[in-house]
Amino acid sequence: MLERLARALRGVSLAMSIVATIGILLAIQGVAVMRYGPRTLTMPAYLPTRSIRMVGVNVGLDQIITFLVALVAATGLYLFFRYSRMGVAMRGVVDDPDLLALNRVSPVRARRWAWFLGSSFAALSGVLIAPVLGLEAFVLTLLVVQAFGAAAIGRFSSLPLTYLGGLAVGVGASLSTKFVASVPSLRGLPSSFPFLVLFVTLLVLPRRLLVDSGAAVASPPPHTHSLPPRVARGGLVLGAGVALLVPWIVGARLPVYTNAVIYVLVFLSLRLLVRTSNQVSLAHAGFAAVGAAAFAHFTHAGLPWPLALLAAGLVGVPVGAVVAIPAIRMSGLYLAIATFGFGILLEQLIYPQSFMFGANGSLAVPRPHVSGVDLASDRGFYYVALTVAVLASVVVAWIHRSRLGRLLRGLADSPTALATHGADTKVTLVIVFCISAFLAALAGALFGALTGSIDGTPFGSFSSIYWLAILAVAGNGLIAPAFVAGIFIAVVPAYITNHTIIDLFPVMFGMSAIGNAIMSTRGSPFAGWLQGASIRSAGRADRSPVRDRMIIQEVAA
Amino acid sequence: MTAVVAPPTTDGLSVRGLSVRFGGLVAVDNLDLDAPEGRLTGLIGPNGAGKTTTFDACSGLNTPSEGSVHLFGNDVSRLGPPARAQRGLGRTFQRMELFNSLSVADNVALGREAAMAGSNVLRQIVASRHEQDEMMEAAAGAMELCGISDLADRRASALSTGQRRLVELARALAGRFRILLLDEPSSGLDHNETARFGDILERVMAERGVGLLLVEHDMSLVMRVCHHVYVLDFGKLIFEGSTDDIRDSEIVRAAYLGAEEV
16 A cells, blocks of 8 residues: 555655655554544563663563564664565666666566565564553554664664664664763753764765665656736735734634634745755744744843744754755655654753753743733734734745745756756755744744743744645745635634544644645646645635634633 | 876866766776766766766765865865856756746746856845846847747746756756766657757757767767767776767777667
């Protein structure tokens, strides 16, 4: 089944293939959470736990068995790839499926076997590790990212090195536990150690190992339909009108809408990075967290509110620049993993530090105060957030028309051509990551001001994944999808009280992200219709889903 | 063999002692090559002879194991692709690298705009009015020269291979390049299109006076337009001379033209 999907995704742009992967992840996780609940299931130890003494250390029998199973698996795989016909075919399918087909080996069959093998090995390791870690979808997903660290040490090609890398990562993490016992500020180190290894290894690996084999595929352009200008303008005026009137309509639910408006910043920031420039960042929650923390500190230090907001955004900029470093060196899947690793590093190593959310892990964040004008109330603050979101929209629209916009679109299509015509694409990448981080940090700051206090929980590294999936289903326009996505993520759940449906959300977003990614290359009438529909709905962005729901509520009341 | 290596020339692109290895494979072996301004230089050889690898080494897309690349007397071996482009070296690609989601006009204009943006943060973000005009003018001129003005508003991905080749050439011509590397511009073109491409190359030479280095498989095109030809085989230079010399050369015939002529 996954093989079918993988085939459908061939030729999709890099960013979209990442989106699809994320979609699968969200969907499967969502199903697991729905079926088994979010709590960790414990699994009885099924292997003998008796321990024996080896070279002066107590070693559990189960641990020895695990070690041996892993060793056998690694050796088996090594021999398989080296000597069996199917193993060689699998390696061939990576390089040139068509050539393989000419040699009477079905690439489909080879891929199917690869997926089958991959899934069974993953399942095997899950079974082995479950008694140790407990069963929880999120933890096990993180495990996969950690495993990439080991694979990176094996340079993505050497199985023996990968095996050693896996051992080294595990041992290193355990050793760091001892080390940090004496340095309390590094508490997060042991759990984030594998991600540190991953991030650093990806940074130092020779660049040619990081060439995504999908990168050579020329992707057909997305089929964008544009609205007639009059309709677009009408939609804009209507949307603006509704947005201005929201505080007078929705009553006590207003903070939910403010939240949606703040999310617009997040999605604008992602839009610029993912859709315009064909880059990927799974560290966006980290940018927002940094912005939130910086904003809290600046306001406490007595900086005027608007200045503090601006400064908080600027603090996000260097963090964005750091994430641009992997973007310069790699693309596609590797970039996604590296940025995700970076996000987890931020979450585990940096969030707990007192310079982030204070010694208690939580900081108070004020709303703006201007004498005579009511900005601190829910209603006032809604307009503050709306103003910022509209300003950001204008800036993003301007960027699209500017030279930077043209460079970014060029970067998405052919970075090589851009470079050989004299533009330094490294600079372009750093600029777009900085702008994106700036917007996300602004959003983080406003989130804090909305709730009144801020801590690390809303900025978990998985939020970044969720955000990206939602953006992918929110349509193809420039500004409107950011508003649609904001409403999706903040407003819609607030009106649904049924928990099953809420739990279904990640699954739905995941599924539609996959669908959208596949559709992004197909010229099928269905895709045209789908995109047409999404754009039509984008035109009345601020109106339809919300208002329809309100009408339903009124009727019900 | 007493090889007397000539010093690099100062009137264009000059490659000295270039070797590129991929693992154990020697793709280019100790190559000397000159492509001065005002000359149409050909680089031919069978598939896998190392032609595109040589181009990549010239424009900074791969890392040679030995040798140097000079542009107008300056050693650019350690510079990246953008810096070499800034010094006047442009190129096209065998596997075309167009900006597929942009219009033809935008593609061609970006050929100039990319150079204006360079590596300066501010200049990457905004274009002055003056630059904007210059860009449009350069793009219009280049499209006119390549005869694709009527395609200006079409999306690059919607064109035929022949048209796309011309867009790529126009994009390179919109830049202020003094040396252009053209990588198999006639591949995927039919007989008439190739002939038209030859006409355009001759116009470019006459109007712009740039230096062209042409990798090409179509021998009729090479024989027609080139002034000077280098022949590569298995990464080694096996012959160099005028098109007349090539026709007479036994070595070249054996290595390259062999099958047809015998």
